[in-house]
Amino acid sequence: MGKLMKNSIRQLWRMKGRAALFFLLLLFASGLLSLGGGFQEINSRNMKAYEDSFMTIGTVEQKADTVQEIRIWDAGIKDYHLYNRSVYNTFVPLSVLDFEGAGYLSGPEKRVFYGAYIPEYFMYENLMGSVVVEVTPTEDVVPDHPVELPVTKVWCGTGLWEGLNITVCNHYDPNPEMLLAGHTYIMSLQNRPGHESEKEFPEDEVSEYVPGALLETDQVGTDGAPVEDEVEDGTFYDEVTEGFFETRRGRRWMEYLKTTDYTKHIFPVTGTGNIHLMMPFYNGEVYISSGREFTEEEYENGEKVCLVSETFAVKNGLELGDQIRLPLIYSNHRFAAGARFGISGLGVTALLNAQGEIYPAFEDSMYTIVGMYSGKVGLSDEYGLAPNEILIPSRSVKNSDTNNLVAYGPMRGSTTSFQIENGRIQDFMEKWSEQGIENVEIVFYDGGYTQLKAGIDNMKNISRILVIMGLVLVLMVLVYFTWLFIIRQGERTAIERCLGFSRKKCFLSLFTGIFLLIAAGSVCGCMAGSALSSRIAGSIGPASYYDLSFSNGRISTMEEETEGETGVPLDHTLWNLCGILLTGSLIAGAGIWLNLREEPMELLQKRGE
Amino acid sequence: MNILQADHVSYSYRTKYQKVDAVRDVSCTFEQGGFYAIIGESGSGKSTFLSLLAGLDVPSEGEIYVQGQSLNQMDRDAYRLNQASVVYQSFHLFPLLTALENVMLPMEFKKIRKKEAADRAEKLLLRVGLTERIFRQFPKMMSGGEQQRVAIARAVAAGGEIILADEPTGNLDSENEQKIVELLKELAHEDGYTVIVITHNQKVAEETDHVFRMSDGKMEQVR
Numbered sequence: 001m002g003k004l005m006k007n008s009i010r011q012l013w014r015m016k017g018r019a020a021l022f023f024l025l026l027l028f029a030s031g032l033l034s035l036g037g038g039f040q041e042i043n044s045r046n047m048k049a050y051e052d053s054f055m056t057i058g059t060v061e062q063k064a065d066t067v068q069e070i071r072i073w074d075a076g077i078k079d080y081h082l083y084n085r086s087v088y089n090t091f092v093p094l095s096v097l098d099f100e101g102a103g104y105l106s107g108p109e110k111r112v113f114y115g116a117y118i119p120e121y122f123m124y125e126n127l128m129g130s131v132v133v134e135v136t137p138t139e140d141v142v143p144d145h146p147v148e149l150p151v152t153k154v155w156c157g158t159g160l161w162e163g164l165n166i167t168v169c170n171h172y173d174p175n176p177e178m179l180l181a182g183h184t185y186i187m188s189l190q191n192r193p194g195h196e197s198e199k200e201f202p203e204d205e206v207s208e209y210v211p212g213a214l215l216e217t218d219q220v221g222t223d224g225a226p227v228e229d230e231v232e233d234g235t236f237y238d239e240v241t242e243g244f245f246e247t248r249r250g251r252r253w254m255e256y257l258k259t260t261d262y263t264k265h266i267f268p269v270t271g272t273g274n275i276h277l278m279m280p281f282y283n284g285e286v287y288i289s290s291g292r293e294f295t296e297e298e299y300e301n302g303e304k305v306c307l308v309s310e311t312f313a314v315k316n317g318l319e320l321g322d323q324i325r326l327p328l329i330y331s332n333h334r335f336a337a338g339a340r341f342g343i344s345g346l347g348v349t350a351l352l353n354a355q356g357e358i359y360p361a362f363e364d365s366m367y368t369i370v371g372m373y374s375g376k377v378g379l380s381d382e383y384g385l386a387p388n389e390i391l392i393p394s395r396s397v398k399n400s401d402t403n404n405l406v407a408y409g410p411m412r413g414s415t416t417s418f419q420i421e422n423g424r425i426q427d428f429m430e431k432w433s434e435q436g437i438e439n440v441e442i443v444f445y446d447g448g449y450t451q452l453k454a455g456i457d458n459m460k461n462i463s464r465i466l467v468i469m470g471l472v473l474v475l476m477v478l479v480y481f482t483w484l485f486i487i488r489q490g491e492r493t494a495i496e497r498c499l500g501f502s503r504k505k506c507f508l509s510l511f512t513g514i515f516l517l518i519a520a521g522s523v524c525g526c527m528a529g530s531a532l533s534s535r536i537a538g539s540i541g542p543a544s545y546y547d548l549s550f551s552n553g554r555i556s557t558m559e560e561e562t563e564g565e566t567g568v569p570l571d572h573t574l575w576n577l578c579g580i581l582l583t584g585s586l587i588a589g590a591g592i593w594l595n596l597r598e599e600p601m602e603l604l605q606k607r608g609e
Numbered sequence: 610m611n612i613l614q615a616d617h618v619s620y621s622y623r624t625k626y627q628k629v630d631a632v633r634d635v636s637c638t639f640e641q642g643g644f645y646a647i648i649g650e651s652g653s654g655k656s657t658f659l660s661l662l663a664g665l666d667v668p669s670e671g672e673i674y675v676q677g678q679s680l681n682q683m684d685r686d687a688y689r690l691n692q693a694s695v696v697y698q699s700f701h702l703f704p705l706l707t708a709l710e711n712v713m714l715p716m717e718f719k720k721i722r723k724k725e726a727a728d729r730a731e732k733l734l735l736r737v738g739l740t741e742r743i744f745r746q747f748p749k750m751m752s753g754g755e756q757q758r759v760a761i762a763r764a765v766a767a768g769g770e771i772i773l774a775d776e777p778t779g780n781l782d783s784e785n786e787q788k789i790v791e792l793l794k795e796l797a798h799e800d801g802y803t804v805i806v807i808t809h810n811q812k813v814a815e816e817t818d819h820v821f822r823m824s825d826g827k828m829e830q831v832r
Contacts, residue, residue: 004718007717011705011706014705014706491701492703495701497686498695499690499714499718601656601657
């Protein structure tokens with residue numbers, strides 16, 4: 001073997017010019033291949049990092065079938081305010097989004113938020129302005145304007161006491177009934193500044209009490225239709241007579257009074273299959289500040305884990321790993337929590353069911369805090385997070401909430417969303433339009449990915465061109481020099497065969513030399529290409545590949561993570577090298593095999609004299 | 610001593626258009642130390658017969674015996690390396706090796722140490738009438754006669770007993786032709802090699818001990 005190799009090298013060495021040319025050409029070609037491959041690898045790694053930092057989500061909203069005009073009386077201006085309310089004949093089910101070719105990465109989901117009654121913690125400590133009092137007019141009055149009424153009992157509310165006169169106006173009723181002198185009325189009232197609604201800052205502002213929360217239930221069925229309330233008649237007050245609190249109506253007032261305390265402890269809990277489908281997390285307004293997100297398994301298995309706001313955790317001395325009990329008493333299938341809890345955190349949901357009782361918990365479990373979030377919350381924005389909103393995997397709610405529904409509505413942008421692969425918006429919309437559903441609108445958010453894609457593709461193409469050029473050149477050089485060093489050396493093979501060399505020895509005699517030459521050229525080329533690609537990528541820097549102006553908050557994190565990753569990994573260079581060596585060996589081997597296949601005499605052109 | 614024997618050997622091959630019977634039922638015997646010539650016209654089958662004797666081809670019928678052992682049952686590569694060497698009209702030296710290296714090569718592959726191989730090669734080159742000037746020269750720098758001498762030295766270097774020469778003087782002038790024939794004769798008569806020369810040159814044939822004539826694949830002994 002040693003002598004064979006030596007002889008092989010010796011004969012190659014005698015063709016110094018050709019051997020040097022082969023070495024240089026192979027060095028260049030494998031360098032080009034390695035440069036392109038290295039560039040592609042660096043690009044692909046950076047791209048993956050950037051792909052991960054972009055996310056394309058679609059929000060889904062059912063369009064209203066008609067719009068209904070609502071008139072609400074304003075006693076301040078003695079006229080009606082007009083409002084429009086969307087009317088939906090039917091609710092389009094989420095399943096319409098389940099069509100062939102949709103290719104969701106996550107979702108689609110229509111998120112439900114639950115009301116969790118947690119007596120240990122305060123959601124809202126002071127029910128400012130909401131009162132339940134008994135008043136006894138001293139004269140007959142019609143409260144179609146602010147009237148003075150003496151308070152005879154304070155059931156709930158702050159800043160009031162018996163004997164105090166309060167100003168009451170049945171503000172929203174154009175024809176309120178007369179309150180009779182000497183009669184006692186229990187009233188649910190809400191304090192509000194100013195009577196004349198159109199004056200934003202009146203100089204002689206009169207603080208008045210207007211009708212507060214009604215005692216009627218919000219309960220609905222799974223079709224969204226209200227469940228009939230057997231007791232409520234739609235008024236905000238009742239006359240208190242002897243034995244009134246023993247009547248069904250009176251008992252409703254007592255139950256309602258209990259809810260005023262409950263309200264302080266109702267926390268919004270939203271179930272999701274991916275927190276990034278929620279707009280505040282998607283756009284970076286809210287981020288995980290400690291701990292972690294839910295894992296795929298936790299989403300999939302519906303583990304009892306939760307994310308809470310850092311503010312809530314600090315206020316209540318909660319830490320990661322602590323458990324909190326979440327008795328879910330109602331569920332809202334229509335609105336996002338942000339729309340129902342507002343800035344203050346006071347929920348506007350009636351807590352009495354159709355039977356006049358506080359909703360019993362339909363799910364009561366301990367949840368482990370795995371992460372905390374910070375950012376902008378409580379913006380009273382439909383798309384935003386409510387204050388103290390707790391997030392859980394949607395599948396962690398196992399029990400049916402059929403008897404605890406407080407609202408059921410159509411898909412809304414704030415509740416319904418999904419994720420698709422970046423750059424697939426057009427493809428998705430083409431397939432969606434084939435479904436022929438016209439009253440559902442999809443709005444996409446991709447953080448500017450579409451605009452960036454052209455730039456990213458350019459980088460991909462350059463890398464590909466380099467790789468293809470390198471590959472073609474390597475193949476051309478290998479094939480040409482195999483022809484030169486092997487096929488054209490047929491006579492040498494024939495002589496060796498005639499001298500009694502076995503086929504194996506003849507193979508080794510030719511192969512070893514050219515293999516060493518291929519190895520030398522490709523090792524040098526691959527190392528040089530790899531070093532060059534690292535250097536170029538390092539000098540350009542990953543930031544130059546992508547215009548970050550479109551990106552969201554998560555990019556800054558990605559930059560830190562990807563910093564310094566401009567080198568080509570050694571294993572990539574080795575793969576390139578092995579590929580060239582293997583290809584070279586195969587081509588050279590094939591050439592030698594062609595030589596050896598011929599009989600020596602044929603090679604020497606002697607046969608058939 | 611009977612060293613090489615062809616026993617009813619036939620060989621045929623197929624071209625694109627026809628089957629060619631190159632050798633037809635040839636039987637002959639070659640003795641150790643004998644100098645043989647096989648003559649015949651071009652296409653008579655003599656080179657094919659030589660390749661059969663060299664073990665480069667296998668007879669379609671019949672057997673070739675080497676010292677009584679059938680060539681079919683032998684390792685033909687080992688046979689050429691150790692017992693039979695071939696010399697060609699076109700010399701077929703390794704163009705990228707010097708004269709000395711060409712001669713050393715078969716010895717190196719027989720695992721003879723380099724120094725010993727070099728010494729033996731130098732002696733062989735001197736033995737075939739070449740001077741030291743030639744040792745380091747590449748084939749293209751030598752004359753035809755010199756190249757053929759190197760080829761013969763290489764054949765001898767292998768250390769075999771049989772030299773099969775295919776038109777060894779075909780590319781040489783008459784002076785060199787005579788020298789090569791003399792050399793082959795010496796190798797046969799003085800060194801005991803069995804030398805079989807394929808030629809269509811009557812003058813060369815006349816120098817040999819025995820002459821066979823091939824015609825249309827058949828062989829007859831002329832002398």
